[in-house]
Amino acid sequence: MKRQLILDDGTVFMGEGFGANEETIGEVVFNTSMTGYQEILSDPSYCGQLVTMTYPLIGNYGINRDDFESITPAVKAIIVREVADFPSNWRNESTLDELLKIKGIPGIAAIDTRKLTRVIRKHGAMKGIICSGEIEAETMLARLRETELPFDQVQQVSTKTAYASPGRGFRVVLMDFGMKHGILRELNKRDCDVIVVPYDTTAEEIRRLQPDGIMLSNGPGDPKDVPQAIGTIRALIGEFPIFGICLGHQLFALACGGDTFKMKFGHRGGNHPVKDLLTGKVALTSQNHGYAVDEKSLTESRLQVTHTAINDGTVEGLKHRDYPAFTVQYHPEASPGPEDSNYLFDDFLQLMKEEKRKELQHA
Template sequence: MKRQLILEDGTVFVGEGFGSTDSTIGEVVFNTGMTGYQEILSDPSYCGQIVTLTYPLVGNYGINRDDFESIIPAISGFIVKEVCDVPSNFRSQFTLDEYFKAKNIPGLSGIDTRKLTRIIRQYGTLKGALCSLDVDVFEVIQLLKGEELPTNQVQQVSTKDPYPSPGRGDRVVLVDFGMKHGILRELTKRKCDVIVVPYNTTAKEILQLNPDGIMLTNGPGDPKDVPEAIEMIKEILGKVPLFGICLGHQLFALACSANTEKMKFGHRGSNHPVKHLQSGKVAITAQNHGYTVEESSLLKTRLEVTHVALNDGTVEGLRHLDFPAFTVQYHPEASPGPEDANGLFDEFLSMIEQSKKEGVARNG
């Protein structure tokens, strides 16, 4: 069935629909990963966005039970050059079309995704609508121009209630701003006693859980739309070791008086080179973010840049000069992508152990 993508600048792409036949509106972004579409479509950080994959053939290994990063996908739509109807993989349980129908997510295939990507790279992310051919294109364009994109994405995807993932190791309170399951999996693998809490949990409530460390997860949208989390981090800082990922990195920067800004088209993919400034080592990383920490704003803070993106020089890692706290903009848990930076979870646990020793020394 023919369907179309209409952009707010008036560009129209006509292709074949798959998945749900519902109409949807969202911010149109692109991801450059060659594999990992199941993790991408289930990443809560894409909440409210229409995701375009630059790799031309998608769906060829189907959908399986193991590779989800959330139970309920939060994306608004999915755009590919070609969708595979007959996947071939021993783990495959559904086709992309079957899964999208079950989850009521509209998809579009058969359009020039290279042209769409070039438009986004040139003009920045744009609002778009996936809809049928019988709509009035002019009316949809006017609707898009006046449409205010939601600012409550974190509220939509964060857990509503705290829950444990028990372990015998260090207790880590995981603040869920739109957590990928891969983060929880890495902590569980290290035998951590994890308690996942909602995005708006207060510092007092977190400290009452007696954590050895606190982790701030990834999540969607503008970090400035989560002021309660910024206040929580201010109160936590210096009391418990802290590690932030992606949105958690941006919230940490804001809590330390730095600034964040929207990027032209963001970083989304599994092939982004990042340099560790102290060692000079380069890691290929998985990324998904549309905002970045403004480097010039760090001059008035007690934060030090630890990592930078080699493609555009943006800030990819921060460390606090006075307290046990560090963050990265990219995803060390990958899912999907390379696991070059997986050791950051071990660094976090080492920081917790060091903090415990120093606490014993001070109190002893």
């Protein structure tokens, strides 16, 4: 089954289809991870995107029930050099092709993913369409250029109603902007009593839940497309300890008076080095974001930059100078990727402990 990928600059890649037999349009990006394709395709932060895997062979260890980061994948398509038809792993339960067919997600293989990655690195992330190889490319290119990409990705992937993941420890309200299950798993592992709430939950509604701390999750798209969340976070800073990850990091910066910008092609992969400016240590991190915090915009704020990316110097971590709040641009829960930064969840717990102790002293 011949399929083609057409970019809005006119570049055409002819390949072989797998997964669902669907036509789809989205933003074409690339991920440099060597493993973890199951977690990547189920990460809600990829909502609306056609994800190119730079590693040449994908699907070789199959699909299992445990490695999903969401129940319903939001990715629009998977683009690979070669897809494994006969995976081999003791946990394997189905092939990547079978999963994509069940979930209605198209894939395209047998294309030059190195060339595609170079195009994206040169021109930046761009719109693309995956369609039948029998259709005239010029016809589809015109349609692609007329199509506007949506900007309600957070609304699409956030939970519609609040729900609890009970524990006997600190109560954490987790604002779901497109939460990976790995974040919830790390909080549960530390016996937190977690209440997951929709992205548009108000500050007053969160106060009524009487949290010990607030977690701002990852999520897709432009942080400026979620203005109600920015207002909520601004209202809660100083009242509760806050820990933000990825989109949560960007929303926190905007709430504190900073600014964000769209990156040329973003950071997506499990091998991004980040430097801790407080200790001088470098950790390999898992990342997935197309926007970043503008460091120059922070000069008049009360935010301190705590981490930077080794490769391009962009902001990777922030800390409030006056209140118990910190954020990181990368994913300490990994899934997939290295777990070097897992300790940040312990730091969040320590922050809640210190605030609880202060409350008792003043009681």
